[in-house]
Amino acid sequence: MVAQGLVYASMVGAYLIIIMGLAVYIATRWIDDPGDFMLAGREIGSWASGFALLAILMSGGFVPAIVLHGYLYGVGGAWFFWGWTIGQALVFLTYATFWRRSGAYTPAEYFEFGYGVSGRLAVLLASIVAMLMIAAFQFVGAGALVAGLMGVDLFTAVVGVGGITIGYTLLSGMWGITISDFIQAIWVMVSVFILIPVYLFMNHGMPSAAAPDISAQMMQWPFGSMAVASFAGGTVISIVWQNWLLANSPYYWVRASATRSEKALRRGYMIAIVFSAFIAVSGAFIGLWAQMLTNPDAADQAFGTLLADEVPVWLGGLAASGVIAATMSTADAVYQGIVNTVVRDYVQRFTSINDRERLLLVGRLVVVVAGFLTVVIALAYPGQLGAMIAFAFAFVAPIFVLNFDAWLIRYGTKEAAVITVLVIIPLVTYWEFYSPYIEAVNTLWVAGAVSFVMFYGISTLVRVTGPWWSDSVDNLGDQLSADIWRQGGD
Template sequence: MNILDTTVLILYFGALIIVGIIGINKAKSEKDFILAGSRIGYFTHVGCLAAVIIGGAATMGSTTLGYEFGVSGFWFVTMMGIGIASLGLFLVKKISVYEVFTISQLLGKRYGEGTQLISAIVTSIYTLMIVVTQVIGMGSVIHVLLGWPVLTSMFIGGGIVLFYTVLGGMWSITLTDIIQFIVMTVGVFFIMFPYSVNSAGGLATVFTSVPESHLNLTNIGGDKIFQYFLLYAFGLMVSQDIWQRVFTAKNEKVMKRSAISAGVYSFLYGLTLSIVGMCAFIVLPNLEDSQSAFTSLALTILPPGTLGLVLAAVCAALMSNASGALFASATLITNDIIKVYLKKDMNDKAIIQTSRIVTLVLGVIAIIFSAWIQNILVALDMAYAILSGAIFVPLIIGLFWKRTTSKAAFYAIIASTMVIFITFVIYGITSTLPIIYGVFTGLFVIVILTIFNPAKAKISERERYYH
């Protein structure tokens, strides 16, 4: 990278820090800090949802899959789009009637405090692992582009995210996400895509120059498509960082429309980057590591200035995903553990202060774990396996099957989590089996305990609220 591109990237980082500082003045109450006051309109909300869904793994991973498998690489991000669109179509109406900030709160209203606690612990582990994946990605990108040491790059990238998240909470995240969504959209759709296609000789040349298998929509394999469905379609429907963004909308109509729109955007994003990956296959056929397809192609074909903007788009995807997941984890711990079990009488000021401290501690832990693991795919697979396998069944069944009991949901989450970790040890972290076993374990436990140990006839206050 030349001085101009490096300057663009550094100015982008500086802009995020400034916007984060601006967010301090907007976070006046607990609802402001955690949900940006629930005042976000449609267009802004679409951008925020798209920014939190599409991270660095989605951006660089789709290009890698396009390089290796062709157009079928779009399934990776498309499954994320299906997840967020399904949330809008099938769940928003159900969840919008609850006065909650977190998934665990909803489960608590439905099943009781025990389930709220265990689901908060499990989900906070998932969200923290998502932060780890993005910090690893930021470190890798900054290391390659600017030549800084990997660990230093992780500390700088993670530190910037931690800085603006701690200061302004969801308001800072929302303001930065608007910038990041614009940068992502311009960088990928209006710069990287046309330059890539042009460098490969045009779309017609791309489709005739790649192997015929690269044009097959299922070339990636049915097992891999099914794995993405289990991980990402299920996962995004019950993901705290996604839900927390959904709740920032000003009403149910905006929630539903923007979730569906973000799903469509995700499909287009995945398809576009799969084609970019195919272009990289033509222009750079002998890459030693296909995971570098996006950055290698960008460094090869983009002129000064535009290169910096496109690489800022990659960082934008990483940072928006990291900040949302970090804040989601902090919200779960503050709202569903500390506020419920340790400090029940906190006012808004105390909640905001506690949230900032928890966010800071979790951010430092995430950066340390990132330096230790240094493998983005390992952390990503583990994160979504925990979420999809342990939380999906109790949450969805609880919303649609009114007979489900508190004890059944509580033990289903515990049993599923144990099975997932055990099968990770047996089959390895890249296997789909832990998710499948986790889902079926949860389904078995929740159905059996509900049928053979039904709730008492007396209807509790939370059940009256649910009905």
């Protein structure tokens, strides 16, 4: 086990050194101004965009979770990640090209054209809170994995993973995270979802109902051993809703804004959708192999036990590095979303700082501050993963409603936007920590339903009574953004 730990540590360390070296190279060659740092000069192509989106989907906690669902439900476990695939397809069919066409750097910038400065500030608040929680969640998951693999304490693991992620985002911005995410997505897909199944197939054959621990029902497509009504209905729909909701976070908008064209963006989403569908099936079969070959102390340890006991050390090290890479690929995108939100929606909008070098410096300072806050949150509340992710999704719910309104209905008002965001904050806090109904109704469903009802209810009331306050609109971004707002995204 000591030798195995050393191999894992060496491979993870080598990977982290490669990523930091790449960041230094990009920072010295490609980053000249805030546009390069925040949007990579809007030059991201189809494949880079697609694999970067895929990297966001394959966050560190989700790689073991994909395998876990295969372990529990057989081939039906693929629905766990198929739910995310369907969610991305919905984003592709609805908002994605609309975001790119807007010309805006962030959701808050765009929504000022419809909801004024107060609406912009409300979206800014919701965005920052959501992204800090998402990054903290990733660091707790990655820290626990690194601590287990390398035999270090959680504090050291979280600070180490967080420091590296902050470092390469700080140096290279959007260019750096896009290229590193491209590498990370390929690394995870090849090491975990291609090489491990190939190795297990060559040495143990395909999983089948003939194995003692695999029931015939687990091998039945398309639902395996799932209770269809409760899992395929409730849980998969929740996952689809969760992903469609999460994709309204500013870092998805940043991804869309940084692409070379709408055509490149559409191709990128199609690439991400196809590969995520493959990963879902591969992960389900890895879970079946874990069911056939291992006997973990708990189901959620199935993937780790499989790596430790049934694959060569070198392959386990590659996979462990891949899981850490998956975590970093989500956290770095979150940091970039925070940078764009703070710089574009506060510094450029409400201060006199317009010099390119000063804005670039501010962007990098934002990475440091946001990184420090997320690491502190991760270390202060390591046992609150569920609450962290619930808060993140719930704070995105009002942004989802605003996107939906701007894309399709175009009925909302600034008063409704502001009040909805402000009400969601105490509501989520109450529901997650104090509500007796939390087990029956997930927080994200409550936040989504309340956001819809409040936003359109208040908008109707405002349209009857007239505006409740006046608000200015300053066209900071491209004139195209205002035109798109007036046209409703057409």
